[in-house]
Amino acid sequence: MFSHRSPCGVFPDGESALMLVCARLRHVASKEWGTKRYLNMKHLYELEKENELKREQENIGKKGNVA
Numbered sequence: 001m002f003s004h005r006s007p008c009g010v011f012p013d014g015e016s017a018l019m020l021v022c023a024r025l026r027h028v029a030s031k032e033w034g035t036k037r038y039l040n041m042k043h044l045y046e047l048e049k050e051n052e053l054k055r056e057q058e059n060i061g062k063k064g065n066v067a
Contacts, residue, residue: 011017
């Protein structure tokens with residue numbers, strides 16, 4: 001017969017579970033996973049700057065047309 005055990009019952013105490021989590025975090029931080037960027041925001045910032053410049057040029061054009 002097999003019984004279901006909760007994951008918390010696998011560790012003798014909370015400190016052991018914490019040590020495992022810390023070891024895993026150190027491993028991830030030391031590998032490429034910790035340094036890899038999944039979303040390069042540079043393109044979004046450039047697009048935002050372009051839109052801002054267009055808005056400024058439109059505002060200057062509107063001010064120049066006012067008599």
